[in-house]
Amino acid sequence: MSTRRTLSAASAALVLAAAGCATPDSGLDAAGRHLDGRGPITYVQASDTAGVATKQVIETWNRRHPDQRVTLRQFSDVDELHDNLVHHFKAEDADYDVLGADVVTIAEYAAHRWLQPFKGAYTLDTSALLEQTVKTARYQGTLYAAPFMTDAGLLYYRKDLVPRPPRTWQELLGHCKIARERGMGCYAGQFAKYEGLTVNVAEAVAAAGGSFVKADGTTPSADTPAARKGLSLLVDAYRSGDIPKEAITYQEEESREAFEAGKLLFLRNWSYVYPLASSDGGSVVKGKFGVAMLPGVSGPGRTALGGQDNAVNVYSEHKATARDFLIYLQSPGVQRELLIKQGQSPVVKSLYHDKKLLDDPALGYLGALERSIATATERPVTPFYPAVTQAISQNAYAAIKGEKPVGKALEDIQAAILAATSEQ
Template identity: 55%
Template sequence: MKTAPFCVIAGIAIAGLALSGCSSSSGGSGDDTSGRGPITYVQGKDNSNVVRPLIAKWNAAHPKEKVTFKEQSDNADQQHDDLVQHFQAKDSGYDVVDVDVVWTGEFAAKGWLQPLTGKMKIDTSGLLKPTIDSATYNGTLYAAPQTSDGGLLYYRTDLVSTPPATWDDMIKDCSIATQAGIGCYAGQFSQYEGLTVNVAEAINTAGGTVVASDGKTPTLNTADAKKGLGRLVDAYKNGDIPQEAITYQEEQGRQAFEAGKLLFLRNWPYVYSLAKTDGSSTVKDTFAVAPLPGDDGPGASSLGGHNAAISTYSTHKATAHDFLEFLESDTTQKFFATQGSLAPVRASLYDDSALAEQLPYLPTLKTSIEHAVPRPVTPFYPAVTKAIQDNAYAAIKGDKSVDQALSDMQAAIKSASSGN
């Protein structure tokens, strides 16, 4: 999921890596967790200048355990492939790595991430539960929740006085959009990762799931999954989702909303400040945010964000562990929010009145994250997301029935998880 200022996609990650100065040594076995010394931290492009100040602060306090920052590009596929390359080489030069929430299962299943158990355990008591879930695979924590994200419903306050609490309420309000001569609702429906985010939200909100807790067994042959995908299909067919929205990624939806062409928009928090400050925005003073609408209250946003994980091959795991705790501290988490507009993972910061004054969407975002569900945590994520994208896109366009799309998704995920 891409985070652009925030996470332009719930999790479509930001990053890809310029390869330079990497060690090819095989590193640790995963058993020795007592090593201390300098470490490297690998993360995507630091566009908001968040990482460098934090590392400088760490290094000033830990002169014998300094952190070197290896900055990646802003391309998610490149970041993923680079990390895979270095893990496969058993490179001890990548001690702590920034992991998109959807990569946890894949990397953990391959034995590349140090389990955060025993002496490596971290305190998660103050963290939002969905962020912990996003860092957990098969019941074991493999990463430290670092930054989060959740979907929000942007709505026009000059056209609706109260945001819809449920999906059905929102669809009823589409008559207001029709009277105003604008589109009703849009999300991210182009055939890319954003569609996986939106479809997973629809299915989870309806009470369904994509895969079982084992990360392997598809669970799409249910009435709940049919209800969830069917809502999107019906809304597009009926015109409640405008025809052009089938091409929308995050930015196209944002631009349409700012131009006054939409009553409702599902998007990430980064849109808030832009809609308030863009010179071309026509809705600066006429929009607000609400949780995504569900069946009888807030819906299930797809959880975005990134986690910090320790490589199995690091030789300085004790230092790496302490650096994870530093990233999760109240001070660091507040800096993420104020400096980079990144959603903190510590629950208490969402109730910080001074912080909420700076970032007015925080209380709503907290509700979104509390009801969020990670996209499928699975070691076969690339195959799972492709199955969702291909078949949901065909269903929304009307090229497949909902039943056929879900059946084909089910079969594709089952095939991938069985190695066929």
């Protein structure tokens, strides 16, 4: 299941406006109220993150807890969900109890004290979860959310043409002659001007040892030699033709379709591609591809984490029920069901070593996925993420297309991030 979508410029503007008029003290006060509250709750998330299996596990909960029923409300995409949540938070509204949020929005919501912190008597046990997923749920050392689903970028490769997957960019590019000889494109990811480009560029920069924002979440670090080296990997590959020209239009689905049609030797995409490429009737690569960690500069690279964390609205009146529901969603049985029925990558460590799951041909990516998650980098962790991702995608896109030098693109990203954080 693909859960990566863009946070729009409109969302960015809304966040910046909200930061100016929100009242963090009200959230601080609300955090101490209704910790023992029980009753019906509402769970909100984007419709593209909830499959049939999600609804089935909610139905199971409701049968077991008739007095604490969960109502699922869905929004068309993460943009609509994000904007609606901000409006509700500003109004100190308790209508939504549990929020299914893209991992990159946790810092934003937590910085405004819109999420119930898990500390003191109101805690969550995260010891059974993948460590990197727990990091996405923390902000400034405090746990504000419960990891629910995760994902990582993977390298899909034609194992019938390249028996061993490349570990470095140099090795990958060395195989591009195989693609040229067969009239194929060599490498593609998601290079259209949207959130997916931010992810691909962040991974390339991380592979070179760089980042766009420092650990404090507000200081830009885009204009650095490491960031220049990382972005140049993509720019140079596009200029040389190793990334085909049409890839500048690719989002997740377009790149998947190109790989399944036999048009690419290598593809960077999410785990949802594996079962589709293995079973789609039109897939010409069925049985002919493998999956590995993304390449780096001197060894395996680092993927950006995707996924969804669930959080409790600080203004909820039924926080005890909300927490119990989050614990239920993290249980191995529920996580296993969501993996098998809708391909949702689990956050529970033990499932990545479950023999029955590992023997399932449709889940042949689990080993590579676990290794990728273990070394993953988060997308820029900042309360100002919508503005940051807009700056990265717009300027990186211009650099890849040759409309702006790499150095100038990074200078402009640095300036845009600084401007966004300085307005607060």
